[in-house]
Structure formats: C-alpha cells, structure tokens
Amino acid sequence: MNMAAPRILILRTGHTDHTVRAQHGDYDAWFTAAMQDLGCRFTLRHVPRDGMGSPAGFNGVLVTGTAASVRDGARWMQPLTDFLGERTEGGPPVLAVCFAAQLAAQALGGTVERNPRGWEIGTVEVELTRNGLQDPLFAGLPERLTVQATHEDHISELPMDVIRLAGNSASFVQAFAWGQRLRAVQFHPEADVSIISNLIRLRRAVLEADARLQGAADSGAARAAVSGILAGVRASEHGRVILANWVNSFVRQAQA
Numbered sequence: 001m002n003m004a005a006p007r008i009l010i011l012r013t014g015h016t017d018h019t020v021r022a023q024h025g026d027y028d029a030w031f032t033a034a035m036q037d038l039g040c041r042f043t044l045r046h047v048p049r050d051g052m053g054s055p056a057g058f059n060g061v062l063v064t065g066t067a068a069s070v071r072d073g074a075r076w077m078q079p080l081t082d083f084l085g086e087r088t089e090g091g092p093p094v095l096a097v098c099f100a101a102q103l104a105a106q107a108l109g110g111t112v113e114r115n116p117r118g119w120e121i122g123t124v125e126v127e128l129t130r131n132g133l134q135d136p137l138f139a140g141l142p143e144r145l146t147v148q149a150t151h152e153d154h155i156s157e158l159p160m161d162v163i164r165l166a167g168n169s170a171s172f173v174q175a176f177a178w179g180q181r182l183r184a185v186q187f188h189p190e191a192d193v194s195i196i197s198n199l200i201r202l203r204r205a206v207l208e209a210d211a212r213l214q215g216a217a218d219s220g221a222a223r224a225a226v227s228g229i230l231a232g233v234r235a236s237e238h239g240r241v242i243l244a245n246w247v248n249s250f251v252r253q254a255q256a
Helices: 018-024 027-034 077-084 099-107 130-134 193-202 204-213 219-231 238-255
Strands: 007-012 041-046 060-063 094-097 111-114 120-128 144-151 153-157 163-167 175-178 182-185
Touching: 007 027, 018 027, 018 193, 027 041, 027 238, 060 099, 060 238, 077 099, 094 099, 094 238, 099 111, 099 153, 099 175, 099 182, 120 193, 120 219, 130 163, 144 193, 144 238, 182 238, 193 204, 193 219, 204 219
Parallel strands: 007 041, 007 060, 060 094, 094 182
Antiparallel strands: 111 153, 120 144, 120 163, 163 175, 175 182
C-alpha cells in the first residue's frame, strides 16, 4: 500500500525582498520548488500576520528564515519560540532554517548574537561533526558540505542537551538536533545559486560596509571582497539531499 503524501506545514516568518519575490517567490516558494519531487503537500501560514496556529494534522513542520533578527524580540516570535523550545517528542518533526534555527537554539536555552566575524553569505563549506556524520539528516553526504548561506547573527552557544551536527570557521553551529523531533540548520538548503546571487547583489552596500569593518583596507578592497563572494557562488545538490533526507527519514518515519 502506498503511503499518503506527507502534509507539510510551512511556517513563514517574514517576506524576502520584493525584487527577489518577483523572480523566485517568497521563502515558502523556495522550499516547494526545492522539494517538488518529494511527493509532499504543503500548507502555508504567515506567522507574523496570522500566528502559527496548531501543527495538529500535519506530518512535518518547516520553519523558514527571514530578514528579521531573533535579537529584535518581536511579539509575534513568542508563540513560535514556545513551539520550537518544546522538549517533547510528541507532534510532527520540525526542520528550522536560518532565523528559525537561531530562534530554536535560543528557545532551548542557547545564545544568539551578532556574529563578530561579520556576514556569512554566498556558497560556503560546512563540516559535519561525528554526530552529524551519523545523523539521518545528512545520510549519503560527505563530511564537508557545500551549501548556500546568508546570515548576520549566529548561534554562539548551545545548551548541554542539544547536539551540534555541523559547523565551520564562520559559525561554530551550522546544524543541531534535539531528540528526534527537531533538526535545525543555519544555512539555506532550499536556496539555489540564483537566489543567493540576487541576495548578494541586493545587499552589496551592506556587505561592503561589513567588509570594511572586517579589515578591508579601503572601499575598493571592500568592493573586491563582495565581488569575490559573488564570483564564488556555485551550485550544489547537498541542500536538496538534506531536504529529501528530512522528509524520508523523519517525516515519513513519523507518518508510518
């Protein structure tokens, strides 16, 4: 007997820039495009406007990134914080991405700060820990992953009962787990090279200013640094494998 198509609730935590939306859709559309071959059914809730509601009846929950910061402490974040911080194996499995990973870490007792190393954006290398190599989220992937990223904050500390799965020199916590229920990644497994390239161009002025803060000698060096990030963007299927692993090893397992 074929298992019914998993029902995935996407909790969208904001809107991407309107110029990016015009070409690629909003954050939820990035996921549905990246997961179009996985046989899932998706339902969208826009949390800042509508609240998060109940996850009852869904087989999995995806929580997106956003341009907002966990450090803002906006009122709409509190119900989502409570949900992500639940220390229970009940309910559907959750995948928290970028901002949502940071919110989950903070909800569980960790610390989120502005990264003193500056922005991490573009195509980056992430190294799995020993636990990461054994986690089903990264099944079939090499120890060093190639993924797309864009974030200014980072998770600087995790609580003792949260397992770090991946990191790199820019962000010590790139992925973590709590029990079977929660997986979180700092990078964007759903983003492709076109999305990331557009975001780099959109944030060029901010990134050039950040490059100066990080030691670029002058404005020319700062422009060159950002151009180098843009030139380094490259395709990788690792993000899509991660999404497929989450569906097959967590969502479908919970559905069975």
